[in-house]
Amino acid sequence: MMSLLRLRGRGRPFGPMVAGLALAAGMGVASAQEGTPAITMDMFETDSRAPLVLNETEKNYVLWEMREMLIAVQGILEGLSNEDMERVSSAATVMGTHAADQVPAVTVAKLPLQFRVWATETHEDFDAISIAARSGESPDMLMFRASSMLNTCIACHATYRIKVE
Numbered sequence: 102m103m104s105l106l107r108l109r110g111r112g113r114p115f116g117p118m119v120a121g122l123a124l125a126a127g128m129g130v131a132s133a134q135e136g137t138p139a140i141t142m143d144m145f146e147t148d149s150r151a152p153l154v155l156n157e158t159e160k161n162y163v164l165w166e167m168r169e170m171l172i173a174v175q176g177i178l179e180g181l182s183n184e185d186m187e188r189v190s191s192a193a194t195v196m197g198t199h200a201a202d203q204v205p206a207v208t209v210a211k212l213p214l215q216f217r218v219w220a221t222e223t224h225e226d227f228d229a230i231s232i233a234a235r236s237g238e239s240p241d242m243l244m245f246r247a248s249s250m251l252n253t254c255i256a257c258h259a260t261y262r263i264k265v266e
């Protein structure tokens with residue numbers, strides 16, 4: 102598997118983009134990261150991420166699943182902030198490995214190996230968070246698990262984009 106560091110390098114324009122959007126929203130994050138280059142629009146003329154070639158239905162499915170994952174992350178954080186481990190566990194379990202079982206084989210076959218590896222890891226991480234929350238693991242450790250899982254979201258987003266054909 103490619104290292105995260107290399108991926109971060111490949112995805113360079115997108116980190117600053119987040120900072121740029123936050124700045125546009127008046128949040129003043131300019132100095133949050135030392136050495137962050139100035140944002141110029143020509144950095145965004147091309148999207149160099151690898152295309153996942155999908156049909157319209159498959160794209161809509163993948164994006165729906167992504168939004169569901171964001172909802173699951175929100176539920177995990179809300180549960181942790183309230184020390185409600187039942188909430189953490191039930192939010193996480195929605196996006197566990199069973200969620201991937203519904204993807205048709207013909208669609209899976211279109212996905213690059215690295216994409217599938219990261220997708221599987223993410224679903225497994227959701228399962229692990231769900232089990233750990235029910236097993237009385239500390240909020241700190243659960244937060245660490247969630248943060249580590251988000252690194253996989255970040256790596257995949259830096260690497261792939263969807264292209265409809």
Ligand code: HEC
Nearest residue numbers: 164167168170171216219220223253254257258261262263
């Ligand atoms: C295996 C790769 C992969 C993983 C892992 C992954 N994503 Fe995504 N995600 C994508 C791709 C590809 C897109 C579409 C990007 C594009 O076409 O510009 C996307 C888009 C999204 C979107 C936008 C949805 C929309 O309606 O436009 C959200 C939100 C999102 N991801 C959340 C997450 C979260 C949260 C995680 C981790 C818990 C995650 N993703 C993990 C690949 C991934």
